[in-house]
Amino acid sequence: MDFFTAVANRRSVRAFKSKAIEEAKLQKILESANSAPSAGNLQAYEIVLIKDKKQKKALAEASNNQEFIAEAPAVLVFCANPMQSSRYGSRGADLYCVQDATIAASYAQLAATALGLSSVWVGAFDEKAVSKIINARAVLPIAIIPIGYPNEEPEKTPRRKISDIVHHEKLP
Numbered sequence: 810m811d812f813f814t815a816v817a818n819r820r821s822v823r824a825f826k827s828k829a830i831e832e833a834k835l836q837k838i839l840e841s842a843n844s845a846p847s848a849g850n851l852q853a854y855e856i857v858l859i860k861d862k863k864q865k866k867a868l869a870e871a872s873n874n875q876e877f878i879a880e881a882p883a884v885l886v887f888c889a890n891p892m893q894s895s896r897y898g899s900r901g902a903d904l905y906c907v908q909d910a911t912i913a914a915s916y917a918q919l920a921a922t923a924l925g926l927s928s929v930w931v932g933a934f935d936e937k938a939v940s941k942i943i944n945a946r947a948v949l950p951i952a953i954i955p956i957g958y959p960n961e962e963p964e965k966t967p968r969r970k971i972s973d974i975v976h977h978e979k980l981p
């Protein structure tokens with residue numbers, strides 16, 4: 810699948826088949842995340858790969874009972890690692906590490922789509938509860954990305970017009 814098709818085909822999918830994800834595909838997704846740009850190439854993020862049923866169930870509960878998290882065969886939790894980008898002071902610790910984690914998660918989502926898999930970005934979760942589940946101490950969970958073969962075909966969601974979001978030379 811070419812890049813533009815992957816971008817156009819990606820949807821947030823919230824129902825997954827139980828079919829396992831092939832290891833080679835999972836590796837490709839992780840390699841894609843790992844090739845994302847990052848501030849100073851410090852890659853100030855950690856990825857927690859979760860396949861264990863109990864762990865996934867706990868994550869679903871910590872995410873307002875978004876049960877599809879437990880349904881997905883694999884779940885990636887992207888965490889910002891402020892220490893890793895502390896070279897850049899508070900801008901590194903407060904912003905760059907979050908941006909690094911976010912970009913890597915986006916790359917993972919697009920890679921999943923290109924491989925015929927689906928995912929959804931889950932941001933609504935109890936940060937403390939998720940940190941406890943994944944044993945995050947000095948890192949901050951940013952996004953939970955359940956991945957699997959889709960068991961639904963959501964419609965394309967609307968977007969703002971490009972002319973509404975792009976401003977020439979300065980903001981109005």
Ligand SMILES: Cc1cc2nc3c(=O)[nH]c(=O)nc-3n(C[C@H](O)[C@H](O)[C@H](O)COP(=O)(O)O)c2cc1C
Nearest residue numbers: 819820821822823875929930931932933934963966
């Ligand atoms: C920061 C962020 C947080 C999100 N949190 C959730 C979430 O907790 N649960 C959920 O089902 N979808 C969540 N989404 C997915 C959005 O609802 C979805 O991307 C948006 O409706 C556009 O639909 P699309 O992804 O199919 O294009 C989140 C997306 C982003 C970027």
